[in-house]
Amino acid sequence: MEKRVEFDVSYNLTCKLTLDSGRDIVLEQLYQERTYRGLLEGTPNRVANDWGIEHNLSFARKLAGSIGDPYLIAPNRRDYVRVPGDMDRIREDIEKRIGDWEEGLQQRLPEWIPFVCCIGCFASVKPARDSRKDCSSLTVVWYQDNFAMPIDPVIQNELRSLNWNEHATDGEY
16 A cells, blocks of 8 residues: 555644654645746746756745755656657757857756645654654655645655655754
């Protein structure tokens, strides 16, 4: 049976995830927005996507309920919007305009990441490293092609395999 985010009777919500390590974590907060929400014209590329990811990590650091540095599940980058080849005409136009200037070409070629940025604040009732603390938490940033819930199964696998003890921040009640 595949493990997924489960219903937790304590919270009366579907919010519990059991990590591969056996630790239970709870989704305390979920923020989502369209990845390309502000893109009014043009096609996203590596430079724009890198900037957007950094912007979302910075935003995640400032979210209420977020402590410590957020953890990024790196998004899948692709050269098409929905199906392979659907950006070929744009790619050809860019290659004609830029020519052999390799660095400029690579930065401007179309590149897409999944359409929804998700920022989840997770908590555990056990500390990650400091046994004098009461709990631990970790904010995770990931991208998927549709709004959650559900969380994309590939992302759930990534979440379950997180090294919580390395990345989470310990805290007190």
